[in-house]
């Protein structure tokens with residue numbers, strides 16, 4: 001487990017437990033269907049994380065099937081399924097993860113803080129302790145690889161936390177997780193909590209201590225790092241830091257802290273950091289949620305130098321303003337420039353570098369879109385490719401936009417004519433509206449008979465210049481589900497129409513899934 005460094009000092013392995021597909025997916029706007037989850041899981045495998053928490057199998061049939069499929073498909077990482085401390089949850093988790101064979105992990109949890117025990121579980125501490133022990137023993141009946149989490153550990157009385165940790169290790173837990181469920185702790189406090197457990201739990205060396213930090217106060221990465229320094233051996237984190245409320249510890253940030261400051265931090269991870277950018281982009285493409293430009297490591301500006309003094313320094317030597325190289329996180333230097341003369345090989349290679357593995361049919365469709373775009377733009381950027389892939393790698397489409405014609409101006413009423421293919425039938429409608437987007441959405445609503453509500457509408461430019469692609473992101477709800485729709489085009493009205501049709505297709509898919517049709 002330990003690795004020698006050049007100067008003979010020991011480095012400790014920090015296991016990376018990725019929960020993008022479980023805690024990450026729990027946050028609004030981030031839910032994914034099975035195919036999308038599988039694509040993210042494949043990318044996480046390339047990223048070489050140690051453990052993937054693929055979902056919460058008892059939560060829904062869809063979640064169960066996704067965990068099962070991921071366990072059946074991936075060959076390298078351990079696959080964990082989360083479950084409450086109850087036999088039926090554990091049975092269901094095992095049913096899904098068992099396909100990973102020796103790499104299957106059951107992750108069971110129960111809350112241990114007074115607040116959670118009293119108000120949520122309405123259980124006495126002794127009952128919680130007994131339930132936790134029983135759950136771990138029951139899970140051990142299926143596999144030796146059992147993780148136990150004390151939910152809201154940070155707000156748990158320390159002697160009780162130590163008692164639960166000791167008892168669950170005795171019951172067979174091989175990883176014990178200490179979550180900061182509500183993002184409340186600070187680095188020094190969390191360091192002391194982990195040290196307390198190290199010093200007061202007699203069997204602590206028999207299990208790996210894990211931490212799972214939320215970001216409510218913006219401290220999740222700092223707290224995880226403090227826990228590592230206190231002896232934690234596993235960190236739970238997510239791509240782009242997504243997760244409940246303000247999110248989880250960001251995988252890319254934590255991993256790059258360990259890599260960049262290896263001079264003072266004697267730890268290492270197995271993560272292939274060159275895959276970080278692709279992983280981040282793939283997730284954004286799938287969920288439609290972009291990372292803020294100034295986000296550390298994967299934000300669009302993370303390696304951009306705009307001001308003169310910085311640019312001058314960079315020209316003299318990049319170490320003046322760069323503490324890590326763009327290449328180390330997968331931002332390729334000297335990448336092929338894609339334009340209208342580029343061929344399928346270069347196109348496919350760049351897509352792969354960006355984390356997009358498309359089947360032949362999707363690749364062909366995306367290539368046609370790429371050529372059309374290259375005719376309109378001088379240079380096609382990575383962000384343009386992400387948008388094309390987002391448009392093309394859609395789940396089964398009930399509704400297809402065939403044609404859009406809009407007329408508007410300061411003196412005329414906006415009119416939109418839309419032609420769509422619905423269930424193989426070509427239909428056309430025209431509507432007037434309060435502006436071209438309103439008219440377009442009205443016409444689409446008329447054709448699809450949809451009453452879905454537009455909750456949020458954002459338009460942004462993918463790259464610079466007047467020939468840039470506009471990207472529209474919408475949140476649309478049908479009362480039962482809230483989905484994100486995305487569309488891109490050099491024409492923002494067309495991008496809006498595509499985003500709305502994308503959202504309607506997603507709602508249709510969710511509806512079908514809810515009715516058991518998927």
Ligand SMILES: CC(=O)SCCNC(=O)CCNC(=O)[C@H](O)C(C)(C)COP(=O)(O)OP(=O)(O)OC[C@H]1O[C@@H](n2cnc3c(N)ncnc32)[C@H](O)[C@@H]1OP(=O)(O)O
Pocket residue numbers: 023026056058059060083084085086109110111120121122151181244
């Ligand atoms: C901190 C975290 O991130 S925890 C993980 C959060 N993730 C999720 O909740 C995933 C999605 N959840 C779901 O789909 C649903 O909540 C389900 C399927 C898990 C449960 O649904 P329901 O049976 O309808 O219960 P509901 O969610 O309303 O309430 C939770 C129940 O679990 C109990 N419970 C909560 N945590 C635990 C636990 N760790 N162990 C045992 N029981 C628990 C609660 O006391 C409550 O019990 P009650 O129904 O007897 O009152």
Ligand SMILES: CC(C)C(=O)C(=O)O
Pocket residue numbers: 023109149150151152177179180181182212214
């Ligand atoms: C179930 C645990 C690991 C969790 O998600 C939390 O406490 O935040």
